[in-house]
Amino acid sequence: MFKVNQDYLKLPGSYLFSEIAKRVKEYSEANPEKKIIRLGIGDVTQPLCPAVIKALHSAVDEMAEADTFKGYAPDLGYEFLRSTIADKVYKPLGADIDKDEIFVSDGAKSDSGNIQEIFDRDVKIAVCDPVYPVYVDTNVMAGRTGTYDAATGLWSDVIYMPCTAENGYAPELPVNGRDGLGKDNRVPDIIYLCFPNNPTGATITKDALQDWVDYANRIGAVIIYDAAYEAYISEEDVPHSIYEMRGARTCAIEIRSFSKNAGFTGTRLGYTVIPKDIKDSDGNTLHALWARRHGTKFNGAPYIVQKAGEAVFSEEGQRETNEQIAYYMKNAAYILDGLKSAGYTVSGGVNAPYIWLRTPDRMSSWDFFDYLLKEANVVGTPGSGFGPSGEGHFRLTAFGSYENTVEAIDRIKKL
Ligand code: MLT
Numbered sequence: 001m002f003k004v005n006q007d008y009l010k011l012p013g014s015y016l017f018s019e020i021a022k023r024v025k026e027y028s029e030a031n032p033e034k035k036i037i038r039l040g041i042g043d044v045t046q047p048l049c050p051a052v053i054k055a056l057h058s059a060v061d062e063m064a065e066a067d068t069f070k071g072y073a074p075d076l077g078y079e080f081l082r083s084t085i086a087d088k089v090y091k092p093l094g095a096d097i098d099k100d101e102i103f104v105s106d107g108a109k110s111d112s113g114n115i116q117e118i119f120d121r122d123v124k125i126a127v128c129d130p131v132y133p134v135y136v137d138t139n140v141m142a143g144r145t146g147t148y149d150a151a152t153g154l155w156s157d158v159i160y161m162p163c164t165a166e167n168g169y170a171p172e173l174p175v176n177g178r179d180g181l182g183k184d185n186r187v188p189d190i191i192y193l194c195f196p197n198n199p200t201g202a203t204i205t206k207d208a209l210q211d212w213v214d215y216a217n218r219i220g221a222v223i224i225y226d227a228a229y230e231a232y233i234s235e236e237d238v239p240h241s242i243y244e245m246r247g248a249r250t251c252a253i254e255i256r257s258f259s260k261n262a263g264f265t266g267t268r269l270g271y272t273v274i275p276k277d278i279k280d281s282d283g284n285t286l287h288a289l290w291a292r293r294h295g296t297k298f299n300g301a302p303y304i305v306q307k308a309g310e311a312v313f314s315e316e317g318q319r320e321t322n323e324q325i326a327y328y329m330k331n332a333a334y335i336l337d338g339l340k341s342a343g344y345t346v347s348g349g350v351n352a353p354y355i356w357l358r359t360p361d362r363m364s365s366w367d368f369f370d371y372l373l374k375e376a377n378v379v380g381t382p383g384s385g386f387g388p389s390g391e392g393h394f395r396l397t398a399f400g401s402y403e404n405t406v407e408a409i410d411r412i413k414k415l
Helices: 016-030 050-063 079-093 108-118 134-141 206-219 286-297 303-312 315-341 365-376 402-414
Strands: 102-105 125-129 158-162 190-194 222-226 252-257 270-273 346-348 354-358 393-397
Touching: 016 365, 050 303, 050 315, 079 102, 079 270, 079 303, 102 108, 102 286, 108 134, 108 222, 108 252, 108 270, 108 286, 125 134, 190 206, 206 222, 303 315, 315 346, 315 354, 315 402, 365 393, 365 402
Parallel strands: 125 158, 125 190, 190 222, 222 252
Antiparallel strands: 102 270, 252 270, 346 354, 354 393
């Protein structure tokens, strides 16, 4: 009789956002008269901008003509999109990234989950705590995380870097971290960083990120840098890409998305940058391995979607997507101000579309989730779903409509 992958069985409970969706569904079916406002999952609500829609229409028309029809896309991405990204994203930052180092995909979620496949099973991972759950879950699936302690929510073989109010939600080098067993096993091989951060909305300074790059190069680790929320950076001294740092080409992978900056959550497009200079201890390049993996497991993002992605970088596309970002950041400001005036301790929401708050009266994150759902009919995300240090915290997204955001905050203020 066959057996399933035993590592998958180690995963505790459901995926965070599936669990939330289940609870909300149950509640709304039992209370069909209630208007529920969803500020949980970071899904956009504004439609795709006109420049993107125009590009989609014209690409669809091309698919209808024999001489412009496209079949399989190149598995690493169309040349037109890879060059546009190199020219429009990396060149203006002074970052030395060649178009051939850019791998186009169907989104940052799959890339951030799949990238661990090209590392040895025994590599040690370090994650911020709290953190986007995909990083740890996919390493659990790969059998890399040891045993789970339900009491603490920690995996024995993962290095956790707590990000709390005390350290300004900025991770410290793992020498100060803790791991699930309290063992002295704190030298990571893979370091997951995400800035602007999901879920806390915190950012990192250029000097601090430079320290991470220097550290990774010193110990021979790779940083997987998730920059999905880069478009929301509004302050100076916040790096837009890890490749602004000296030495990043030998230690950093960067993952980007079209979901949050241009509303592609349902359209699906992202990319991962792997410089050819990153090599393991035997001289193998990650670039070659990821290309091999793409070739075997991926047939390329659809042509029409890549044309839509290219349109995001047009003058019109940039203007229109910037307007959308400003729209969401107006929501963020409303949430921040509203919650502050109601006495909540809040952070984030300045360079990121997420607001991180402390639950009132030391309520647990899931108790506050249930309380908010029942008493205000507002959905958020429990902080503990992102890791043990998220307990006692809660995340609200600024991706709702302005009207719903105002209504949700006004309801919370009345509680
Ligand atoms: C989130 O809410 O954390 C994100 O939207 C999830 C995702 O991007 O996959």
